[in-house]
Amino acid sequence: MLKGLNHITIAVSDLERSLTFYTESLGMTAHVRWDTGAYLSLGGVWFCLSCGKPAPSLDYSHIALDIAEQNFAEFVAKLHKADVPEWKQNSSEGLSVYFLDPDGNKLEAHCGDLQTRLEALKHKPYSGLVWL
Secondary structure (H helix, E strand, O other): OOOOOOOEEEEEHHHHHHHHHHHHHEEEEEEEEEEOEEEEEOOOEEEEEEEOOOOOOOOOOOEEEEHHHHHHHHHHHHHOOOOOOEEOOOOOOEEEEEOOOOOOOOOEOOOOOOOHHHHHHHOOOOOOOOOO
């Protein structure tokens, strides 16, 4: 049966521009590239950039990346200095910055994990929340 996430693939329109963004702005490690894509990693997550026609979601769908609280302010300042656009303001527990990649793919850098989110829900539950 399934045991976890294997990799994340996103469509990008300009491989060189996206490689620069994901490695220099986000700190991912690049491993290989080819004419229409590249493999990178962040922590234990395999990330693929695949050339195509990006169609970023109009809904809340996004990829959230983990960041330590002590690095959060510096990371946000780096995004602002690079004029990386934000797509949402944080309204949940923990520090988060919601930003767009060069093709408009929605990303988030978040301090916290599932346990901190569940703990926060004990004090401020979502409307209609049911514990399973």
